Amino acid sequence: xxxxxxxxxxxxxxxxxxxxxxxxxxxxxxxxxxxxxxxxxxxxxxxxxxxxxxxxxxxxxxxxxxxxxxxxxxxxxxxxxxxxxxxxxxxxxxxxxxxxxxxxxxxxxxxxxxxxxxxxxxxxxxxxxxxxxxxxxxxxxxxxxxxxxxxxxxxxxxxxxxxxxxxxxxxxxxxxxxxxxxxxxxxxxxxxxxxxxxxxxxxxxxxxxxxxxxxxxxxxxxxxxxxxxxxxxxxxxxxxxxxxxxxxxxxxxx
Amino acid sequence: xxxxxxxxxxxxxxxxxxxxxxxxxxxxxxxxxxxxxxxxxxxxxxxxxxxxxxxxxxxxxxxxxxxxxxxxxxxxxxxxxxxxxxxxxxxxxxxxxxxxxxxxxxxxxxxxxxxxxxxxxxxxxxxxxxxxxxxxxxxxxxxxxxxxxxxxxxxxxxxxxxxxxxxxxxxxxxxxxxxxxxxxxxxxxxxxxxxxxxxxxxxxxxxxxxxxxxxxxxxxxxxxxxxxxxxxxxxxxxxxxxxxxxxxxxxxxxxxxxxxxxxxxxxxxxxxxxxxxxxxxxxxxxxxxxxxxxxxxxxxxxxxxxxxxxxxxxxxxxxxxxxxxxxxxxxxxxxxxxxxxxxxxxxxxxxxxxxxxxxxxxxxxxxxxxxxxxxxxxxxxxxxxxxxxxxxxxxxxxxxxxxxxxxxxxxxxxxxxx
Numbered sequence: 001x002x003x004x005x006x007x008x009x010x011x012x013x014x015x016x017x018x019x020x021x022x023x024x025x026x027x028x029x030x031x032x033x034x035x036x037x038x039x040x041x042x043x044x045x046x047x048x049x050x051x052x053x054x055x056x057x058x059x060x061x062x063x064x065x066x067x068x069x070x071x072x073x074x075x076x077x078x079x080x081x082x083x084x085x086x087x088x089x090x091x092x093x094x095x096x097x098x099x100x101x102x103x104x105x106x107x108x109x110x111x112x113x114x115x116x117x118x119x120x121x122x123x124x125x126x127x128x129x130x131x132x133x134x135x136x137x138x139x140x141x142x143x144x145x146x147x148x149x150x151x152x153x154x155x156x157x158x159x160x161x162x163x164x165x166x167x168x169x170x171x172x173x174x175x176x177x178x179x180x181x182x183x184x185x186x187x188x189x190x191x192x193x194x195x196x197x198x199x200x201x202x203x204x205x206x207x208x209x210x211x212x213x214x215x216x217x218x219x220x221x222x223x224x225x226x227x228x229x230x231x232x233x234x235x236x237x238x239x240x241x242x243x244x245x246x247x248x249x250x251x252x253x254x
Numbered sequence: 255x256x257x258x259x260x261x262x263x264x265x266x267x268x269x270x271x272x273x274x275x276x277x278x279x280x281x282x283x284x285x286x287x288x289x290x291x292x293x294x295x296x297x298x299x300x301x302x303x304x305x306x307x308x309x310x311x312x313x314x315x316x317x318x319x320x321x322x323x324x325x326x327x328x329x330x331x332x333x334x335x336x337x338x339x340x341x342x343x344x345x346x347x348x349x350x351x352x353x354x355x356x357x358x359x360x361x362x363x364x365x366x367x368x369x370x371x372x373x374x375x376x377x378x379x380x381x382x383x384x385x386x387x388x389x390x391x392x393x394x395x396x397x398x399x400x401x402x403x404x405x406x407x408x409x410x411x412x413x414x415x416x417x418x419x420x421x422x423x424x425x426x427x428x429x430x431x432x433x434x435x436x437x438x439x440x441x442x443x444x445x446x447x448x449x450x451x452x453x454x455x456x457x458x459x460x461x462x463x464x465x466x467x468x469x470x471x472x473x474x475x476x477x478x479x480x481x482x483x484x485x486x487x488x489x490x491x492x493x494x495x496x497x498x499x500x501x502x503x504x505x506x507x508x509x510x511x512x513x514x515x516x517x518x519x520x521x522x523x524x525x526x527x528x529x530x531x532x533x534x535x536x537x538x539x540x541x542x543x544x545x546x547x548x549x550x551x552x553x554x555x556x557x558x559x560x561x562x563x564x565x566x567x568x569x570x571x572x573x574x575x576x577x578x579x580x581x582x583x584x585x586x587x588x589x590x591x592x593x594x595x596x597x598x599x600x601x602x603x604x605x606x607x608x609x610x611x612x613x614x615x616x617x618x619x620x621x622x623x624x625x626x627x628x629x630x631x632x633x634x635x636x637x638x639x640x641x642x643x644x645x646x647x648x649x650x651x652x653x654x655x656x657x658x659x660x661x662x663x664x665x666x667x668x669x670x671x672x
Contacts, residue, residue, distance in 0.1 A: 032289055036306075072299065079303060191311055194341030194354040197303045 003058030006116040007048045007082065008107060009041040011066055011073040012127045025225050027096065028127075037073045040122025042080075043182040046189040047152060048120050049081035056154045057117065059083050063110060065103050067091040071205055078200035079192035085205035086110060090217060094210075097219035099128070102210070104136035109213035111141060116177065118159075123148055123181040134181035144174035148183040291548060291579050293366060293586065301363055304356075307340060308364045312371025312542075317639075320372040323496035324642055327488075329453050330375055330496060335408045337379060342368070344386040344406035346531070351390060351398050352406035358531060358593040362538040366586075369542025373646035376542065378497040380535035381449050384528050385412035385458045389475065392515040392524050401456060401475060410455035415445040415502050416525055423659050425460075426468040426522060430504060432461040437511050439463065439474060441482070441504035447653075451500035452485035454478065459502075460521045468522035473515040482507030493645035529655060530596055530604055533611035536654045537589045537618075543643040544582050544618035547625035550640050551575060554629050571628060578621045585614035605667035612660035615650040622647060 013019065014034040022029055037045075048060040062077035064070040065088040074085035088106050090098055111119055124131035138145035146152070150169070151162035154176075163170040164183050192200075210217045238244045248254040294302050315333055323330055337343065345361045347353025356364075361383070368376040386405040390398055404410040421428045430443025441461055445451075457476040464470030476483060486501030515524060552575060555566040565571050592610035595603040622644045626633035633640050651657050 034292075072302075075299065075303065076306075191307050191340055192303065193339065194304060194307075194345070194356065195349075197300060197307070198354075200303075201300060 002115040002117055004114055004116050005048045005051065005057050005060050005118045005120055006107065006111055006114060007041070007044050007060060007062050007077065008103070008119070008121045008133065009045060009062050009064050009073050009077050010038040010122070010125050011035050011064060011070045012038045012125055015039060015126055021226055021228050025227055026223065027226050035069065035072075037076050038122050038125045038127075040124060040126075040182055040184070041073075041077075042122075042189040043184070043186050044120040044122050044180075045077045045080050045082060046187045047180075047182055048118075049190075050187065051152075051154065052081065052083075061086060061114060061116070063088065063107065065090050065098060065106055065210075067095055074205050075200055076192065078203045078205075079197045080190060081196065082203075084203055086114075087205050087207045088213070089207050089209050094217050097221070097223075098217060099219060099221060100130045100132035100136055101220065102215065102217045104133050104140055105215045106210055106213060106217075107133070107137045108140040109215055111137075111177070113213070118176060119143075119179045121179065121181045123183050134179050138179040141177075141179070144178045145180070146172060146174055146178060147181040149180050150183050150185045152180060152186065288549070288552065288579075291545065291582055293363070293545060296590075297363065301360060304360055305363050305367050308342070308367030309370065311337065311340065312368050312376075316368065316371025316375060320496075320639065320642060321636065323372060323375065324493070324646075325495075325636070327495045327498070329450075329498055331411075334375065334379060334382075334411075337368070338406065338408035342379065343382070343408045344390070344402065345383055347383075347386045347390040347402060347406055351402035353386065353390060353402065354406075358534060358597045359590055361531075362534055362589055362593045365535050365538040366542040366545070366589075369539040370546040372496060373539050373543045373643060374494045374496040377494065377536065377539045377646075377650075378449055380532070380539065381414055382408070382412050382454075384532050384535070385414050385456065387531065388414075388458055388473070388524055388528050389515060391527075392473070392520070393475075396512070397475065397515065405456065411450055411453065412456040412458060413448050413450040413454040413502070414528075415448050415451075415457050415459040417445060417447050419444065419446045419501075423656055425525065426471065427466075428460060428462060428471065430459070430461040432463045432472065432474060432509070434463065434511070435508075438508045439511060439514070441474070441476070441507040441509055443504050444486075445502040447489070447499055448502045449494070449497050449499055451498065451502050452488065453498050457483075457502060458515075459504075460525050463518045463521075469519050471521040471525075472518045473521035473524050474509050475513040475515065476504075476507065476509050477513075480507055480509065492648065493642070494649055526604075530607045532654045533607045533660075534589060534593050534596065536650050537585070537592075537611045537614035540615045540618035540647045540650045541582070541586055541589060543647045544578075544585065544621040547622040547640055547643050548575070548578050548582055550638075551578070551625035551628045554632075558630070565628070574624060574628070578624055581617040582621055585610075585617050589614050602667070605664050608655070608660040608663040611654065612657050612664070615647070616657060619644070619647055619651060 014036045017034055020029045051057045052060055060082040062074045062082040062085045064074050071087050074087055078085055121134045134147055135145055146161035148164045149161050150164045153160045157176050159174050159178055161172050294305055341354040344353035345356050349355040365376055365380050386402055389401045405412055416425055418428050432439040432441050455478045459474050459476050460471055461474055462470050463472040482505045484503045489499040555571055556564055558565045589610045592606040595606045626640045626644050629640055632638055
């Protein structure tokens, strides 16, 4: 086993920014808006670095797909303790249409190229909320997947995982190599320290193009329209429970 | 980091001011960044990283406790040790003794960001940094190795002792005497308004070993627990309540000669050099408070309605906000220029640092005060952070050299024959 972990990190609009829809309804405003690493990706990086500190894995490689600015996100991962970075350069229209299917094809190709033992991702990105990349990557590689992980422990060449599911907590054991997606309670990401930020400057980031990995990034999806959620309507008061049931039936809710 | 912290916290309360006051002190409001006052403009990628860590830390670890630390007068030792783990305990101290070896500009950026979380605590951290730097820069090998690592990790805390009941602005007239007796100095006298006094471990003390005036002053490092070292009562202050302030009293206090930094008579020189950096740091703390206050004011104007519309539609308030933002950015630029000048040891460094301290502390206080005014009656309540910013930075116009003394320094630079 190579002892190498690939961690996917996505550059997204910062969680605290108020999102505005573009006037032409083709998307949201991203120019000049503050961006940062997707919070679930931060948790994934933290888990990878923890595994390395426990000496269970040997190398953490941070990967990001996007334009030049994605390198900032990789640098943050390096400052948290990743060893090196791979920036998959996707810009312009390709970047606007980049979705989970293309990213998972890229990650699958990189996993093979880097001989990765484990792929750690955030469960979803806070911009599109797709929650698909981890699952698709596992399918493309025909690897087991441990999604919504709230606890991860390595045991030999197997992984014990606790998953947060609707019914409660599910304990599973999967083989490696595998894909794990991080949920909120997996860990609390560390702050990068000043010395680590400075060390991160010396770590390498390699840039590749999707074509180099044999991946076609054309999208199979077309965004028709992006609009704000409807304004909240006023509610209605009713006198009796019977009235409530009648109204619910009228609205087609029951 | 910040995002995860916010997500894990219980769902955001609504923005209606009357019902949910506490929210306005919450982190989420402060992180909304208006482009023209964005403090990351003009910084290198690396500086942006430092700044991000400092902002995240301030939002997550300091801002939620800022009011409690103020009201209960808590010296947040654990939080400061976390700050030190990030490398902020000795930011411009050299790495070989545990410091981070960064520049004055990097330091200013970091303190500005931390200050948005709690001015009082950040101001203390900056004083602690200055003490660590003084020992690092002017101490010999033994002194650096003995004191600096523990200060950089904040295993031990430091206080800076220059001011006395009888000598504030006229610092060179200090009276605390240090009489040489063999391999010890015996100290007698008292220091006033010492930040951290009584709770800290290492005291960097300016005392008189020689004759009158600046040339008779030397710098001694005194450790807590030394017989003859005692403290006055904890002062009750308008702000800066997360750091205790006490008189430091020396009664036949014997300090080893080995604890003297540099030679006899060099103390005042060290003090003046230390103050240049200290002035930039204090000004940076004012800057952080003003930045946070502008954001609080802006958010309030967008929410509060009177006369049928939000306050943000009122032209007077729009113009006032614009003026606040302009003065904020002007202060920031002057401080960063001063930091550069100090780093490069330019001939005008002392004057520029004084200008930055004078301008920024005055303007930033006005900004915070104006932000309080914009909050109306709510601004006067301790549930809202803006009043704490006003109270905390008021003293920045007084210490590290009063703004009157800053004018003395600047006019001297302008009027003296070169």
